[in-house]
Amino acid sequence: MSEVRFGPGGIPDWLEPMVRFCSRCGSRLNFGPIEGEERDRLACPSCGFIFYVNPRLVVTTLPITDRGEVMLIRRGIEPGYNMWAQPGGFLEIDETVREAAVRETLEETGLLVEPGEIVGLYSRVTAAVVVIAFEARIVSGERLVTRESLETRPFAPDEIPWQLIAFETSVRALHDWVARVRPDLPLPNPSTIRRDFGA
Numbered sequence: 001m002s003e004v005r006f007g008p009g010g011i012p013d014w015l016e017p018m019v020r021f022c023s024r025c026g027s028r029l030n031f032g033p034i035e036g037e038e039r040d041r042l043a044c045p046s047c048g049f050i051f052y053v054n055p056r057l058v059v060t061t062l063p064i065t066d067r068g069e070v071m072l073i074r075r076g077i078e079p080g081y082n083m084w085a086q087p088g089g090f091l092e093i094d095e096t097v098r099e100a101a102v103r104e105t106l107e108e109t110g111l112l113v114e115p116g117e118i119v120g121l122y123s124r125v126t127a128a129v130v131v132i133a134f135e136a137r138i139v140s141g142e143r144l145v146t147r148e149s150l151e152t153r154p155f156a157p158d159e160i161p162w163q164l165i166a167f168e169t170s171v172r173a174l175h176d177w178v179a180r181v182r183p184d185l186p187l188p189n190p191s192t193i194r195r196d197f198g199a
């Protein structure tokens with residue numbers, strides 16, 4: 001696993017270049033104590049704006065076929081090029097979590113799903129994300145190859161290609177799904193399948 005350092009601002013180093021300047025007045029932000037705040041914050045010395053940096057929500061689904069298989073995508077983009085993951089993406093500002101789950105799954109797989117139960121909610125602090133994974137029934141649509149995917153195909157619970165899964169949060173979500181639908185199957189320890197990138 002890559003070493004992600006948390007620099008000034010209490011944020012991962014990779015995020016720091018994106019939060020250098022005040023989004024209200026353009027001044028350089030300072031990191032330090034702020035009256036009334038319980039931890040050090042990025043704040044603007046000119047206008048007083050406090051820049052709160054919080055994780056973003058990534059909405060994903062485990063699309064399930066009539067035969068109880070999960071549909072995964074072989075990724076056509078970095079991070080995780082050529083590895084497998086469930087469909088998903090960042091929640092947009094004007095949609096609900098379930099709307100995002102339907103939209104992202106349709107965009108990335110061509111499949112219309114109906115999100116059901118939440119399989120799990122996974123924090124990945126070094127990537128500054130929280131990933132939600134819905135179990136989702138496939139309602140209609142045709143599998144398609146998109147700009148972001150090389151292939152979409154179903155896997156039975158005992159066929160999950162654990163060593164070729166792109167993200168740690170995907171390993172954890174698939175682990176929890178398999179444990180739920182096939183508690184008899186042996187499972188990998190998610191912490192032994194660590195990825196160096198992304199979520």
Ligand SMILES: [Zn+2]
Nearest residue numbers: 022025044047
């Ligand atoms: Zn400012």
